């Protein structure tokens with residue numbers, strides 16, 4: 001068995017791959033780096049797969065928390081892992097968008113799943129999952145509910161501030177002026193989509209775009225991003241585990257290389 | 260014996276003499292100028308005006324982590340955080356006039372050439388105005404065409420002649436054309452040895468560690484017209500040539516695995532971590548756009564040539580020229596990758612960076628990453644983000660190496 005671990009800023013993911021290169025299981029826990037999240041995910045994953053940790057031949061860790069996790073054989077960036085994971089799950093895709101808690105990234109890869117170029121958001125929370133978290137807090141809902149609210153919107157309320165802190169006060173004042181929360185929710189998604197579309201423009205997008213990460217579960221986000229890009233955006237299957245799956249695939253490659 | 264110093268020791272000595280000498284000159288009542296980094300310093304040297312360079316001084320303050328107090332001062336005066344941090348540090352210094360890191364005397368005149376950017380125009384005008392001292396300004400419009408147009412060169416030449424007159428008026432001295440001729444010669448020689456030394460980075464492994472180049476650069480900025488500078492670069496060149504002969508790489512320990520170019524100014528407040536992260540992965544910065552920037556070479560006594568050299572400065576050239584130059588660096592230095600410093604301060608360099616990156620990638624296939632930082636403002640940089648980008652670059656470079664070995668590239 002090969003193990004891939006992806007420790008993000010707000011969730012921990014793990015994936016197991018068997019000798020034949022098929023996924024034997026994935027697990028997501030919504031607790032990020034600096035918590036028990038990854039241990040919980042691993043315990044549950046082992047139990048479900050009916051294996052013991054000793055059966056793992058090689059482990060690759062990725063994600064924001066990778067540098068602090070000492071038990072893996074190798075650490076590889078989330079850029080390479082997401083590309084690998086997407087290539088495995090959706091072999092025809094050449095561009096993947098991942099809106100993470102801290103970092104948003106757009107990766108362009110070649111037909112073999114090798115990264116050709118990537119861009120990430122600047123050192124700022126605009127266009128990241130953190131922005132959505134803050135918006136959800138102002139709207140008094142969970143980040144998961146943002147999608148439902150936005151789906152019922154009749155219009156977008158434009159959020160003009162790039163800065164998350166200013167956007168927060170902008171949204172508060174819009175709500176107090178009587179704007180409907182649904183419309184504000186969609187405005188928030190639109191603001192992120194515009195930022196991400198800007199990143200996409202920088203790497204250059206071909207054909208359809210895949211989306212990985214937890215935000216890909218947000219259907220309205222996917223829809224709004226498709227509109228901004230003018231092309232279909234397809235959420236990856238098991239989108240939250242894409243990085244961990246990529247890490248597990250790389251674990252298998254590494255193990256074979258070292259032998 | 261004169262040459263028992265290593266180039267590194269000589270650099271340290273010349274640097275401290277440069278700053279101490281300027282303080283002393285001021286004390287003795289000599290005129291001191293503040294000047295931009297790529298200005299016709301030959302005129303000042305000829306008239307024996309002591310000159311210090313706020314950009315270099317701000318970099319020294321940044322590297323020794325003393326920038327925040329000056330930045331805060333400038334921002335409190337109303338200068339926006341979006342203004343170049345060299346400018347903010349210097350305008351803060353003009354008020355505070357003391358730094359634990361390094362000190363420069365207050366100027367008697369301001370000497371500014373806009374061939375590096377437009378920011379310097381307002382920055383230096385403000386200095387001259389607030390300090391009530393004369394301003395010598397060389398207006399050097401951006402070259403939108405590939406070649407530097409003749410009229411730009413004539414315009415620069417006219418301004419050089421006019422500046423000589425202004426300086427004669429300010430100093431009350433006669434302009435000594437024989438000395439000028441000698442200074443021109445030495446300045447060109449310094450620039451040539453600078454170029455020859457940095458060109459040694461083409462070797463495998465490169466004897467040059469690009470972060471050393473950032474340090475040696477201080478003297479090509481601050482004292483091009485002095486024989487001691489020429490001798491320094493010749494010594495540095497000879498030391499590295501010897502390393503090439505012995506097959507020695509850039510570091511005492513560790514092997515050069517990847518060769519990259521660094522685009523943009525160093526991230527001075529985070530110099531050590533930016534350097535160590537690269538070194539950890541065996542990445543050596545073998546070149547940058549700086550070797551070209553200070554290749555200010557022209558024939559002795561050729562005032563037109565001198566005017567051309569200053570107007571043709573790399574930063575003042577159009578996108579096609581800049582891109583062509585980087586493509587050449589990729590090939591000449593056999594680069595595996597490029598790191599672009601998206602430097603919040605320097606709009607001139609940043610605004611075209613993505614387009615340069617796109618074109619270079621298209622033309623050479625060499626992978627690259629962009630990271631956010633600033634040359635002196637420590638607040639912009641994030642170590643974790645830097646490391647992730649550098650590590651991703653390593654992964655891309657490694658893939659390319661494997662492909663090359665397989666013959667796929």
Ligand code: SF4
Nearest residue numbers: 343345375376378605
């Ligand atoms: S860093 Fe850029 S903006 Fe600042 S002085 Fe230098 S060229 Fe001008």
